[in-house]
C-alpha cells in the first residue's frame with residue numbers, strides 16, 4: 001500500500017476536513033504554534049476566525065453549531081488558552097451543543113512536571129465534557145478525531161475536548177481516514193421506543209381532553225421541527241416551547257401557545273397545571289421550567305420523548321417514557337394519532353393569551369414613557385418579519401427577547417439556557433453569522449453581559465462580521481436588581497453599573513452606531529440598523545428599573561405566578 | 569431518604585478516563601467512596617466496582633449518569649444488607 005506520510009498537524013487538519021469542517025474559531029499561542037503554522041497552508045479551505053478571548057471562540061463555535069446543525073470547532077493553546085475555554089465548554093455541556101475544543105498540551109514526556117503553560121485540561125473539564133482525550137502520539141490522531149466527531153453529534157450531543165501534546169503535532173504518521181472503520185467499535189447505545197409503547201402513547205393522546213405538547217431544544221437537535229408541526233396539526237394539539245425550544249415552532253402557528261417556565265407565558269404555564277396529558281419532546285424538565293416539582297402538572301400523565309436515558313424520571317416522573325430520537329418517535333406516533341376537536345381547551349388557550357395581552361403586553365408596548373426592552377424587541381421582530389436569528393445574552397434582555405420576538409424559521413433563537421452564561425451573546429452571534437452568512441443575525445445584550453465579552457468587537461471588526469448589536473442599557477445588572485427589588489427589600493447591593501460611553505466604544509472599533517433614548521426613536525433607529533450594511537451597534541437607553549413579568553419565583557409552583565411586585 | 573450501602577458494578581473498555589469519570593460522579597454529589605476495585609477481565613474489558621453509603625435516589629442517578637460515560641457497556645447496582 002502506498003504510504004501517505006504527513007506531520008501530526010497536517011493529519012489533524014486533514015481529519016477535520018474529512019469531517020467537513022471549513023470554519024475554526026481560535027486563538028494561537030506557543031504550544032499550538034505548529035498547528036497554526038500548518039493551518040496557514042489551508043487558508044483556502046479553512047476559514048479561521050481569530051477571536052479576542054478563548055471564551056469567545058467556544059461561544060462562537062456554539063452559535064455556529066446550534067444554528068447549522070454542524071459541529072463547531074474551536075482551538076486554543078495550552079495552559080491559560082485552554083482554561084479560558086472552560087466556561088464555554090460547561091455552557092455547551094448544559095445545552096447539549098456539539099463542539100470540538102482542540103487545546104494544545106506540553107510534550108508528552110513533560111506531562112505532570114508543571115512545565116511552562118501546562119494545565120491538565122482533561123481533568124479540569126472531566127465533568128463538563130461528553131468525552132475527552134489527550135493525544136500523546138501522532139498515530140492516534142485519525143482514530144481520535146473520528147471518534148470525537150462521532151461522539152459530539154450522536155445520541156445527545158455535547159462538547160468534546162481534544163488535548164494534543166506538542167510532540168504529537170510534529171511527529172510523522174502514515175495518514176488514512178476511513179471514518180466507518182475508525183468508529184466501528186464505539187457504542188452509543190441507541191434505543192427506540194417499542195411499538196407497543198407508541199400505541200399506548202397514541203391512545204393516551206387520543207383520549208386526552210386537555211393535552212399539551214412541550215417542545216424543547218431536543219426538537220431542534222433532532223431536526224424534528226417539521227415532524228412536530230405535522231404531529232400537532234394531525235392530533236390538534238396545543239404546543240408550548242421551553243426557553244431553549246423557542247423557534248422550534250413558527251410563533252404564528254395557530255397551535256403554538258408560547259413558552260413555559262419562570263418567565264414564560266401565562267397560557268402554557270397555567271395549562272400545564274390543567275393538562276391531563278403532557279407530551280414532553282426533547283426537553284428535560286429543568287427547574288426553570290417546572291418551578292417546585294411537587295406542584296408541577298398535578299393532573300397530567302407525562303409522556304416523555306427523550307434520547308438521554310438519564311433524563312427520564314430525573315425531575316418529573318414519566319408515566320410513559322419514549323426513548324429515542326424525537327424525529328423518529330414523532331413520525332411513528334403520527335401514524336396512530338387522530339384529530340380531536342377539543343374546543344374548550346383551545347378556547348382556554350386563547351382566553352389566556354388575551355389575558356396576557358391585556359395584562360402585560362399591551363400596557364408595556366403602548367407605554368410612551370421611558371423605553372422598555374420589549375418595545376425594541378417587538379419592533380425588531382416586526383421589521384424583520386420574524387425572519388432574523390436572535391442571539392441573546394443572559395438576564396432581562398434574554399427574557400424580553402424570548403417574550404417579545406417571533407419566529408417563522410427554525411433554529412433562530414440562540415441563548416444560554418442551562419448555564420445562563422453572561423457574555424455568551426456577542427461571541428455566539430459571531431459564530432451564528434459565520435454559519436449563516438445569508439441571514440440577518442441580531443445580538444440582543446444587556447450592558448453587564450456585553451462588557452463580559454466586549455473584546456469580541458475586535459473580531460467583528462477584523463473579520464467583517466455583519467451582525468447587528470442591540471445593547472439594552474439599563475445601567476444595572478437588571479435581572480439581579482429585579483430579584484433584589486422583589487425579594488431583598490430593594491437593597492441594590494452592587495448591581496448598579498457606571499458604564500463607559502458605549503458610542504465611543506463602537507467608534508473605536510469602526511462600527512457605525514445609533515442610539516435610542518425615547519420611544520419615538522425606536523422605529524427609525526431600528527430601521528436604520530436593519531438597513532445598514534455590515535456590523536452596526538444600537539444602544540438603547542431603557543428604563544432602569546423595569547421588571548420581567550409574569551414570574552414564577554424560585555421555589556414556587558406554577559400556580560404561584562406573580563404579575564407585579566408583591567410588596568407594592 | 570435513608571442511607572444504605574450500595575455496590576455499583578460497571579463493565580467497560582479499558583480506558584484511562586473512565587476511572588475518573590466514575591469517581592467524579594461521587595465527588596459531584598459529595599458521596600464518600602468506601603471502596604473502589606478496578607480489575608481487568610480476560611476479554612480485555614475492565615470491571616469497576618464502587619461501594620458507597622448513600623440513598624437509593626442518589627445511586628439511581630449515579631447509575632444513569634454512568635450509563636452515559638462513553639465506553640461503559642453496562643452498569644448494575646445492588647444494596648448490601
Ligand SMILES: Cc1ncc(C[n+]2csc(CCOP(=O)(O)OP(=O)(O)O)c2C)c(N)n1
Pocket residue numbers: 393394395396397398420421422423445446447448449450472474476477478479480
Ligand atoms: C458569568 C455570569 N456571572 C453572573 C451571572 C449572574 N447574573 C444573571 S443575570 C445578571 C444580570 C445581567 O445584567 P445585564 O447583562 O446588564 O442584563 P439585564 O438583566 O440588565 O438585561 C447576572 C449578574 C451570570 N448569569 N453569569
